[in-house]
Amino acid sequence: MSYEEVLKIAARRGIFFKSSELYPNSPAGFWEYGPYGVRIKENFVNFLRKKLKEVDAIEIDGACIMPKEVFEASSHLKNFVDPIVECKQCKQVYRIDKLIEEKTGKPVPERLKKEEFEKLIKREKIRCPKCKGQFSEVKFFNLMFRVDVGVKGQECYLRPETCQAIFLDFKRVFKVMRRKLPCVVLQVGKSFRNEISPRQSLLRMREFYQAEVEVFFNPKTKKFPPIEKFKSFKLRFWEDGKVREISVEKALKNKEVSNELIAFFLAFIQNFYEELGFPREKLRLRKLKENEKAFYAKEAWDLEVLTSLGWVELVACNNRGDYDLKVHSKHSGEDLEVMDGEEKVLPHVFELSIGIDRSILSLLDLSFKVDKSRKLLSLKPIMAPVKLCVFPLVAKDGLPEKAKEVCSLLEDFDYVYEEKDSIGRRYYRYDEIGVPFAITIDHQSLEDDTVTLRDRDSTEQIRVKIKELPQILKKLLSCEVSFEELKGKLEK
Amino acid sequence: MSYEEVLKIAARRGIFFKSSELYPNSPAGFWEYGPYGVRIKENFVNFLRKKLKEVDAIEIDGACIMPKEVFEASSHLKNFVDPIVECKQCKQVYRIDKLIEEKTGKPVPERLKKEEFEKLIKREKIRCPKCKGQFSEVKFFNLMFRVDVGVKGQECYLRPETCQAIFLDFKRVFKVMRRKLPCVVLQVGKSFRNEISPRQSLLRMREFYQAEVEVFFNPKTKKFPPIEKFKSFKLRFWEDGKVREISVEKALKNKEVSNELIAFFLAFIQNFYEELGFPREKLRLRKLKENEKAFYAKEAWDLEVLTSLGWVELVACNNRGDYDLKVHSKHSGEDLEVMDGEEKVLPHVFELSIGIDRSILSLLDLSFKVDKSRKLLSLKPIMAPVKLCVFPLVAKDGLPEKAKEVCSLLEDFDYVYEEKDSIGRRYYRYDEIGVPFAITIDHQSLEDDTVTLRDRDSTEQIRVKIKELPQILKKLLSCEVSFEELKGKLEK
Numbered sequence: 001m002s003y004e005e006v007l008k009i010a011a012r013r014g015i016f017f018k019s020s021e022l023y024p025n026s027p028a029g030f031w032e033y034g035p036y037g038v039r040i041k042e043n044f045v046n047f048l049r050k051k052l053k054e055v056d057a058i059e060i061d062g063a064c065i066m067p068k069e070v071f072e073a074s075s076h077l078k079n080f081v082d083p084i085v086e087c088k089q090c091k092q093v094y095r096i097d098k099l100i101e102e103k104t105g106k107p108v109p110e111r112l113k114k115e116e117f118e119k120l121i122k123r124e125k126i127r128c129p130k131c132k133g134q135f136s137e138v139k140f141f142n143l144m145f146r147v148d149v150g151v152k153g154q155e156c157y158l159r160p161e162t163c164q165a166i167f168l169d170f171k172r173v174f175k176v177m178r179r180k181l182p183c184v185v186l187q188v189g190k191s192f193r194n195e196i197s198p199r200q201s202l203l204r205m206r207e208f209y210q211a212e213v214e215v216f217f218n219p220k221t222k223k224f225p226p227i228e229k230f231k232s233f234k235l236r237f238w239e240d241g242k243v244r245e246i247s248v249e250k251a252l253k254n255k256e257v258s259n260e261l262i263a264f265f266l267a268f269i270q271n272f273y274e275e276l277g278f279p280r281e282k283l284r285l286r287k288l289k290e291n292e293k294a295f296y297a298k299e300a301w302d303l304e305v306l307t308s309l310g311w312v313e314l315v316a317c318n319n320r321g322d323y324d325l326k327v328h329s330k331h332s333g334e335d336l337e338v339m340d341g342e343e344k345v346l347p348h349v350f351e352l353s354i355g356i357d358r359s360i361l362s363l364l365d366l367s368f369k370v371d372k373s374r375k376l377l378s379l380k381p382i383m384a385p386v387k388l389c390v391f392p393l394v395a396k397d398g399l400p401e402k403a404k405e406v407c408s409l410l411e412d413f414d415y416v417y418e419e420k421d422s423i424g425r426r427y428y429r430y431d432e433i434g435v436p437f438a439i440t441i442d443h444q445s446l447e448d449d450t451v452t453l454r455d456r457d458s459t460e461q462i463r464v465k466i467k468e469l470p471q472i473l474k475k476l477l478s479c480e481v482s483f484e485e486l487k488g489k490l491e492k
Numbered sequence: 493m494s495y496e497e498v499l500k501i502a503a504r505r506g507i508f509f510k511s512s513e514l515y516p517n518s519p520a521g522f523w524e525y526g527p528y529g530v531r532i533k534e535n536f537v538n539f540l541r542k543k544l545k546e547v548d549a550i551e552i553d554g555a556c557i558m559p560k561e562v563f564e565a566s567s568h569l570k571n572f573v574d575p576i577v578e579c580k581q582c583k584q585v586y587r588i589d590k591l592i593e594e595k596t597g598k599p600v601p602e603r604l605k606k607e608e609f610e611k612l613i614k615r616e617k618i619r620c621p622k623c624k625g626q627f628s629e630v631k632f633f634n635l636m637f638r639v640d641v642g643v644k645g646q647e648c649y650l651r652p653e654t655c656q657a658i659f660l661d662f663k664r665v666f667k668v669m670r671r672k673l674p675c676v677v678l679q680v681g682k683s684f685r686n687e688i689s690p691r692q693s694l695l696r697m698r699e700f701y702q703a704e705v706e707v708f709f710n711p712k713t714k715k716f717p718p719i720e721k722f723k724s725f726k727l728r729f730w731e732d733g734k735v736r737e738i739s740v741e742k743a744l745k746n747k748e749v750s751n752e753l754i755a756f757f758l759a760f761i762q763n764f765y766e767e768l769g770f771p772r773e774k775l776r777l778r779k780l781k782e783n784e785k786a787f788y789a790k791e792a793w794d795l796e797v798l799t800s801l802g803w804v805e806l807v808a809c810n811n812r813g814d815y816d817l818k819v820h821s822k823h824s825g826e827d828l829e830v831m832d833g834e835e836k837v838l839p840h841v842f843e844l845s846i847g848i849d850r851s852i853l854s855l856l857d858l859s860f861k862v863d864k865s866r867k868l869l870s871l872k873p874i875m876a877p878v879k880l881c882v883f884p885l886v887a888k889d890g891l892p893e894k895a896k897e898v899c900s901l902l903e904d905f906d907y908v909y910e911e912k913d914s915i916g917r918r919y920y921r922y923d924e925i926g927v928p929f930a931i932t933i934d935h936q937s938l939e940d941d942t943v944t945l946r947d948r949d950s951t952e953q954i955r956v957k958i959k960e961l962p963q964i965l966k967k968l969l970s971c972e973v974s975f976e977e978l979k980g981k982l983e984k
Contacts, residue, residue: 014668022824176506332514
């Protein structure tokens with residue numbers, strides 16, 4: 001049930017809401033981040049950037065509109081399609097693979113042909129779910145949005161993924177940034193897909209944020225020294241309906257992952273989500289079967305999380321081989337090989353394709369809690385849209401003035417100040433937004449220069465000296481110390 | 493000449509470069525930020541966010557694709573057009589207003605009719621600049637990119653400016669964020685315009701970054717207390733071909749600016765660019781004449797900067813009145829009034845429409861310097877893509893090890909480490925990228941735990957104790973102390 005609750009909080013508190021909502025005819029699949037949503041998204045992206053510093057990643061930011069040549073080469077023009085049917089009677093359009101899956105309860109293999117779909121429709125006796133009408137023939141609908149550029153209308157498309165620019169720009173940035181292989185390149189930005197049936201708010205949108213990490217490597221290289229850090233890290237592999245935890249070291253020894261570099265990035269991304277506050281026990285890495293993989297993928301894993309909407313794919317981890325550089329090299333006529341020491345090599349690519357919006361939705365879903373009469377988002381400080389509240393207990397008796405003094409000590413912190421409404425209402429309001437700590441200035445503060453510090457999750461409070469606040473808050477917000485530990489210390 | 497030099501450095505160092513450049517047929521007007529460009533852009537946006545905290549701004553992040561209803565209401569569908577002609581002979585298409593301006597040396601008024609243009613073409617005897625051919629009739633070309641959404645192809649457009657979402661979302665975010673008027677809302681993101689002739693790289697692109705600040709206010713309100721800060725700030729008004737500096741206080745007294753709120757934001761934005769490192773003497777605020785203003789604008793100013801490409805418009809400052817909320821209210825049927833105290837009011841809007849890419853290009857242009865044999869970007873620390881270099885003088889004798897020790901003290905700083913090439917080449921390389929300070933570890937460092945600290949602009953060096961580095965660098969990078977002052981202090 002938390003998905004519906006999250007939607008309510010998101011609307012009530014302006015985390016996210018439907019785009020162009022004033023106009024009832026606005027198409028589905030477009031959403032806006034409100035003020036708190038923007039901050040949560042920024043937190044996510046900045047934490048990813050910070051973690052990627054460990055592997056010396058570089059970042060680019062390219063155009064969303066790209067010419068048809070790019071997608072001819074990548075084969076999106078031909079292959080980035082969904083099979084659809086139209087009801088002859090009510091004219092409703094459906095993804096036929098989804099209808100077949102619903103009827104049979106079994107997954108439909110990727111890349112079936114038109115005739116194969118039509119055979120299945122006949123065999124399974126599939127009709128329009130709305131009016132029981134019969135379907136037109138199966139068509140393949142390309143999910144890219146076409147955009148005509150210039151007065152003469154040059155055929156271009158909105159990128160359906162951010163990674164193509166990384167492949168196109170790779171050789172330039174590799175050179176100008178004086179890199180060696182392996183070389184990690186990130187791009188964060190919007191991608192666009194004309195989904196047949198967008199659904200579940202941030203989960204399947206037509207315009208969405210991706211962070212794609214492309215790791216360019218020499219396929220001959222077996223070693224990847226940063227792996228040391230993760231040797232004993234436990235990967236959560238999904239197999240035969242359950243999770244099996246296995247150390248990176250062992251997974252490599254068993255050849256369950258094909259090399260150290262790929263093992264590193266699988267551990268990296270699982271660990272990243274754990275550090276963001278995703279409960280470890282709800283994460284899994286699922287190795288894709290042959291008929292599930294993209295056609296260019298040599299090895300593919302999905303990092304998934306169990307939410308109230310079921311398992312959600314957060315990250316597609318693909319060993320794309322040399323597919324991308326090869327096709328762009330062929331289509332453009334440019335040599336995209338680079339030097340790796342003395343060797344000229346066309347790098348292979350391991351990709352982490354991260355869905356930002358669905359990560360945020362999943363985290364909100366998992367962070368939502370009900371505690372008696374209050375609802376809260378139990379976000380880690382790093383993901384909280386605001387880190388602190390400062391409240392005078394009442395808006396009189398000199399308490400607001402004292403509170404302003406406290407604020408002046410908090411210039412380096414991200415806080416909100418509010419004096420309206422009862423203190424209880426204020427606590428509850430910011431619990432819903434996920435603010436981890438609240439500082440309250442009361443009458444005692446005027447006497448002994450102390451304030452109360454309240455923990456969102458436990459609602460427990462401790463008294464601390466105003467002058468010690470910055471130091472204490474720094475430790476709490478960086479999770480160097482927990483509220484409980486702090487409480488223990490202060491009570492000693 | 494610095495524009496061409498900036499283009500060269502931008503390509504050589506990966507600051508920005510042409511999009512999809514592998515494919516020669518790629519359309520003009522699309523550019524990519526490379527790794528250093530991404531950081532410069534982030535610096536710009538983050539500094540803007542920081543400064544806007546002073547007025548308690550909130551930020552939203554909405555969809556780029558919006559339905560036709562939005563642009564019917566805003567009148568973009570009807571009015572967001574450029575007048576074009578096609579050469580009957582060579583089929584080249586031109587913006588006819590630009591051709592007339594080139595021929596006559598005089599600005600063509602906005603919103604001329606088809607017949608008026610055709611009269612001017614005849615009178616000024618304007619022919620195709622390429623082949624001297626005659627022109628077809630004048631047409632009006634809409635600059636929005638159309639995008640068809642869904643299987644049935646609902647008519648939508650890529651937003652030509654970011655602000656429409658702010659108007660549409662205003663009432664919701666105003667309420668959920670419990671705001672009062674005036675209320676400042678920011679959006680940063682891509683906008684898209686199908687320019688007839690994109691040119692000068694980041695100056696006129698078809699896909700570009702905007703930061704739009706919409707200030708919603710009650711038109712009856714005369715006072716805006718934050719103005720105190722800027723009372724004696726000198727606005728640089730452009731008039732009759734020269735700049736006249738006038739204090740905010742005086743400009744208000746003379747009624748040269750219509751109210752305190754508008755005066756505040758004019759000062760705010762001029763000051764913002766000064767703090768970013770734009771030379772004050774190259775900035776001007778130009779009040780637009782009646783025939784230059786957008787049709788909805790009650791009062792309009794352009795903040796412009798003098799670069800090697802001439803005067804560049806950085807920010808359009810528009811008093812949009814209640815135009816936007818009124819049209820969206822009318823077209824959607826929703827009441828967009830909000831409460832201001834006891835009064836129900838349809839807010840007016842003052843807008844700062846900031847061109848991010850052109851701001852960056854202008855700053856690079858103005859920061860480019862030649863000093864004997866070296867070229868440098870004299871960026872302020874706040875805008876520098878990297879803040880520090882750490883160089884061992886040579887890659888032997890234990891200097892790299894010592895340098896790593898230094899690095900371990902610099903964890904909170906943004907630095908690059910490099911040991912290849914002569915020290916001179918390394919200095920020059922990062923001078924071009926605009927890195928303000930370089931730390932060099934030499935043989936003396938091994939003896940006395942000191943390093944040299946080099947200033948990019950003067951190339952002067954001072955010796956500082958390693959353990960004092962963090963504290964010294966913090967002051968230098970925040971501009972709390974200048975390198976010269978520091979040198980003076982240390983030499984005492």
